[in-house]
Each structure stands twice: as structure tokens, then as C-alpha cells.
Amino acid sequence: MPLLTVTALSKRFGGLNAVEAVDMHVDEGELVALIGPNGAGKTTLFNLLTGVTAPTSGSVTLTVDGKPVSLLNRAPYQVAKLGLARTFQNIRLFARLTVRENIQAAMTHRYHENFLATVLRLPAYYKKEALVGGWTDALLEAFDLTAVADLAAANLPYGTQRRVEIARAVATQPKLIFLDEPAAGMNPEETAALTALIQRLRSEFHLTVVLIEHDMSLVMKLAERIYVLEHGKVIAHGTPTEIQQNQAVITAYLGGGVHA
Amino acid sequence: MATKWKAALCWLALAAAGFGLINVLIGVGVIDTFIENMLVTIGINIILATGLNLIIGFSGQFSLGHAGFMALGAYATAIITSAMPTVGGFYLSVAVGIAIAMVVAVIIGIPTLRLRGDYLAIATMGAAEIIRVILNNLKITNGAAGMFNIPALAGWPTVYVMVCLTTLMIVNFARxxxxxxxxxxxxxxIAAEASGIDPTKWKLAAFVMGAATAAIGGSLDAVYIQTIAPGNFGIMNSIAILIIVVLGGVGSMTGTFMAAAVLGVLDTVLQSFGALRMVIYALALIAIMVFKPSGLLGRYEVSIRAWLDRKGVNNAASNSNRAE
Amino acid sequence: MQTFLQQVINGLSLGSIYALLALGYTMVYGIIKLINFAHGDIYMIGAFWGYYVINTYHVNFFVALISAMIISALLGMLIEVLAYRPLRHSPRITALITAIGVSYFLENGMSFLFGADTRDFPQAVAQHNYHVLGITVSNIQVLILVTAVVLMIGLQLIVQKTKMGTAMRAVAVDPEAAALVGIDPNHIISFTFGLGSALAGAAGVLIGLYYNSIDPLMGMTPGIKAFVAAVVGGIGSIPGAAIGGFVIGLLETGVQAIGLSAYKDAAVYIVLIVILVILPSGLLGKNVKEKV
Structure with missing residues (x-):
């Protein structure tokens, strides 16, 4: 059973078919890329899958503990708790919170703190804080953020902010992580570091990754399978080599205004 | 000893010292009834405003109905202590007031906390007005005349302890x-929700927590002033609490303490100005906001722990210097 | 049926006062996102000005109305320049507290200078009652309704048809983009305050005529009710504010008519909350969802 199964998913905004009859699946441990020209409906598809926008029709199923669970009619926080985390195209950090607080906030659903123990600072509170502090330190270390842990997220350079956002998504302990244009606005060195980081998401954190990206060299290097979206429809899918030779894809990219 | 325990002890010592100081000053006559009144008012305002600061400064929800929750505590105390005029009755009434305020906060919060910014402000203001109108028309609350001869079951020591307790709880909750x-x-x-945080639940938690402390403030107000009426819990009273929060700095609990004190003193000093009092108050308010738009303290917080940490680092540094 | 119609007439009279006030709130909010708490006090100043010129110079109603509108407009613009303009880039809550400060200042300043007592508004127009189909309509009610409607139509023409109105709408949508195409936002914001305050001043004179009594705190409650009206109508929307004003006016008189006058304020707020829960941006407001 695939980790994520999307069947005939559609979203209409007024008269516009933003996403139309999309079928896709993501297997456990895979790295799948979603590409397509601007306005093809990639982010809308992410929003449909993560509960931000409700689809007009179709189904989305996530495999949780071996059982299929429908993601429809679930709020974004419920989808996140089920194990689907995401980053955003325009970085959305908790700007005035420190990097450590950003990460810890994303762990909220992973532990519980008793109210009385919290407000009276009983030992149980310190025990929980130590536990979460440990998780946080490990994650900060793994993402090379220890040095900036106590800085406000808003004051970090762009590349670091991207890294914090990915770390924050990992902090929710997901099975599947969606990255929305993580390399946008990055210089070649930053992109190279990001490529290594995404590979580590799979090797170290055993995450399944779905990626929206315009940087084709990054996509071709990382992705095992690619879905190509145009005008809300999947016009092709396959391995990077197959996609590179696909006539429909070449037309979509070269015909309707060059991109990528 | 761990810094956290040292810091906690420092705060405890500070609170005890403050208590002792007031006691001595009352004993030697420096603090007369007039000043004692002022201190109690400041204390009650701190309780009210720290709770509102939790809602506005920390959860970012603009609530303008704080006086409504205060009214629930005040009336719970007035009604219960009229039947049970004992200290035990007072504490029971505080607990009942808190419980009622929490339930009402949930009822108001669930539909309205989805609203954004000023819409939420106006909806919570409306909810508080509805509470006031109901209190104004019930028999048990004695309608518009209000309730008087409430037994004086709490003096400044109770208020002082309550200020410390509610502040401790709110600050610890916020951290x-x-x-x-x-x-x-x-x-x-949006990002919080994508990170698995249920916005409604947590906004409601802060809102309910703020409402509970407002009820405590109301209960203390009732037994200290000994007279309450629905008119004391209107929009202007909610705004008065809001002013303390914004003047001190939204999100700064230290600022709330300072603003409550500054306004309390200002109010006392201006008593002698008669009709000009509110004109000067208004001008002071405008001037502070225009010249200090982020409030007296911005987001600054006094932290003994951070101070100890810094001292610890300096000591370690000087020790290692010596070792060299 | 007759009592119902009678209440509708009364409700429309009161509603037109709320509507005039609500328009000022909605325009200012639309352009700088400020709940101008001092707006109700401008209405009070308008009423006091009317009282003063009619009593002292024995001018007729229209001179009083027009001059009150001019004075209120100037006052509104002055307040904006002195108290709100320095805070253009500060947190919005700071500007809100400043507005509350301005409101306190106007209320208490007037009490200090002229006394806090209530006074009778001069009868600039002799009251006549007309009995039509069993209901009583006074010439003052007709005058209020007609004046309010004329002013609202005038406002709509200014906002929709004039260059200034176009600029106002542009600044409301995007102040930076408006500045880039050569519109001076300060100029437009000033104009908006002037326009809104003029309507509040007119409402003040009209209410003086209707209720015959004025005092320095008369602006507080109608100010808040009018803001509620603006929110109910969808804040930022000019037709919404007008509709909201009439809705609140009719609701208040309706609740009063069925013998629940003690609960009329509660009814207004219940309707407010219900409308916001169903339509989070009011009757005619646009619900802008944040783009992800």
C-alpha cells in the first residue's frame, strides 16, 4: 500500500479548474518531485493535501500504522498530527520566537504538560522540559542550528531560515514531508547544501519527501519519480529520464513561455 | 545549586521583602489609608491586566471584554459572601467566580475566537456588554442599583498574595x-496549524486563563470596595485595563506592573485637580503613546534567571582569566 | 400594523443618525485600519456647535447644519494631524489607545470648559406632527431622514465619481501602490477624516433637534453603537455602514417596542455576534483569506 494515495482530486475556484482529476501516489521512503510551469496548480495541490483548502471532489488517503486514513475534511493541524508536515513557498517562521522556540512549538502535539505542574513549576514540569529540550538539541545539532538556537528567527539569513523551516517540519515527527520550492532564491552553494540536507531527510530521518521545485538540476539529481502538472492536470509522470524525453512536458515548458 | 532554583528563591525573597516593607511602612504611618487604597487598586489592576496581556500580548487575540469576566467574579463573591460572610465563604466565592468565568469564556470563545483582529475585539466587547445587561436585569444581582455592604473579607495582604500568585501562574503559563x-x-x-497546533484550542486556553484571573480581580474588588454595580463593568472599564496593557508594552508583564503603578500614582496625584483631572490624564495618555508607541517597556522583561546566567558566565570568565 | 409602521419610522430616524456616524468609522477604518474612538465625540462637538450658533446668532437650521459640518471636518482633520499621523507606522493598538485618549480629552475638555450638565437644544425648526394612515410622523423625523439620505448620496457621489474619491479608494486598497502613482496618502487620509467628521457633525445637529438635549458625554454610546453598525455592515464598505446603521436603529426601536427596552443593548450585541459568526466580515464586507 502506498504511503499517500490521491485519487481523482479536483478543486474549482469559481470557473477555474485549479486542480483537475489528479491521481498520484507516493510510496514509503520515496522522493517524489512535483514540477510544472507557474500557475500549474502545484501549491494548490499541496494545500488540498494538507487540509488548508478543501477539495471539490476526489480522495486523499494516508497510510497510518498500516491502515488507510482519509485526509479529507481534516483541519491542517490534524493532518500534521497524522504525519504529514510541510514547508511554505514564502517562508513562514514564527518570526519573533527564537529558533529553539520555533522547533519546540512544532513538538506541541508530541508531549503533554500538566497545567498545575506548569504554573507551579513542579518537578514534573522540569522533567518534561528536559525531555523536550533533549529532542530539540538533537534536532538543532542535526540541522546545524545550534549556534543560532537563541536568535529570533526573523534575524536569520535567508538560507538559514529555510533550514529552520525544514527542521520545524521535521520536529512534528512526520512520515511524509512536503517541501514547497525550498531552493527558491538560493545561490548555488546554498542549493548544494540544501540538496545534501534533503538527502539526509531520507537517510537519517527516514522521511518520505514530496518536493515542488523549479530548479531542474536539483529535481533531476534528487527525485526518483516526477509528476508534471500543467493547468491543474497531471500531463506526465515517470522517472527523471522519462520526463526529460516526454514530448508533452517539453511542449508545456517550451511552448507556453519558457520556464525552469 | 541550579540557576532556576536560585532565581525562584530570589523572586520569593523579593516578594517577601515587599510584603514586609509595606507592613513596616503602614506601621510607622508612611502608608496611610489613602495610599493603601492606591496600592490595592494598583494590585487589582495588575491582576486584571496581566491576564489581558496574556490574551493580547502572548496569544495575539484582541479582546475588549475583560470587564465582563471581572464582573462575574465580583458578583459571585458579592452573592456568596452575603450568605456566607466568612473568609472561607470568600475563597469559595473566588473559586465559583473563576469557574463561572471559565465556562462563560469557553461559550464566548468558541464562536468568536475564529474572528480576526478588530472583529474579535468588537465581538468580545459585545459579549461583555451582554453580561453587563444581564447583571443589570437579574433579581439576584439587585439590578442596576448593584450590591452593597459586601463584607470586607480581604485587605491589602490578600491582594498582595493574589498578585504574586496570579502573576506566577500567568508568567509560568506563558513560558x-x-x-x-x-x-x-x-x-x-497558518504555520502553527501546519505544525500540528490546534489554533482554536490554544487561543481558547489563553482566553480562559485570562478570564479566570479577571474573575479573581473582580472578587477582590468586590470585597475591598464593598459596593458593586453593573455600571462598574462597562466598555470603559475594559478599555481602562487595555490601556494598562498597551501603556506598559504589549507582551511585557514587567511593563504591565509598571504601567499599573504609574497610572495608579497618576490617578492619586490628579485627585486634587478636580475637573481637570481627566483632561490631564487624557493628554498624558496621548503623549505617552505618541512619544513611546511600543509602550513604556516595549517587550522587555525583568528576569533574575537571565541576570544570574549572565553573572555566572562573567564569574566563569573571570575565574578562567585568573587560572591563566 | 400601525404600531409596527410607527416603530419603523422611529427606527429609521434613529438609524439614519447611526448610519451617518457609521460612515465616518467605516471610511477611516477602511483607509488606516483605525477604530477612531473619538468619532462619537466629534458628533458631540457638532451638536454643541449647532447649539451655540443657533442660540447666539439665531441662525436657521441649515446654516447651523452646514457650519457644524465644516467645524467638525476641521476638528477631525486637526486631530488626525496631531494625534494619529505621528503613529502611522506604529502598532495599530497604539493608535487605538491614542484615539481613546483623544476621546477622553474631548469629553472631559468640554465638561471642564462648559460644564457637564445636560442642556436643551434650541428648537430651530418648530415641530409639526403629521398623521398619515394612523401613524405619527414629525417634520423633524422627515428632516432627519431626508438630510441623512441626501448626505449619503452626496458621499457616494464623492467617493465614486470624483478624483478625490478614486484616490481614497486607491489608498484604502494599497497605500504604497497609491503613493507610487503620485497620490499623497497624508492628503487623502486628511480628506477622509474631514469627510467622515463632517457627517458626524451633521448627525450631532440632527440628534440635538430630535432629542432636544445634549451633553458632553452624549457621543460615547452612539459612537460605540455606530461602530457596531459599521462592523455589522462590513467595515470598510460605505453602503454596508449605511445598511448597518439602519439595521441597528430598527433593531433598537423594535426591541424597545416589544417591551424589552432593558435588553435593547444586549439585542444589538447578540445580533452583532451572530452576524460575525456567520459572516466574519459583516454583511457587505469582503472576506479576504490569507494566501498560502
């Missing part, structure tokens, strides 16, 4: 899992 969750929602609700 915990709950505090991080509500601040994440304040910073970016």
Missing part, C-alpha cells in the same frame, strides 16, 4: 508548552 503554542499562533496561525 511553557502552552506559551510556545499560543505565541506560535500569534506569529503565524
Amino acid at each position: 511553557s508548552r502552552a506559551g510556545r503554542a499560543i505565541q506560535a499562533i500569534r506569529e503565524d496561525e
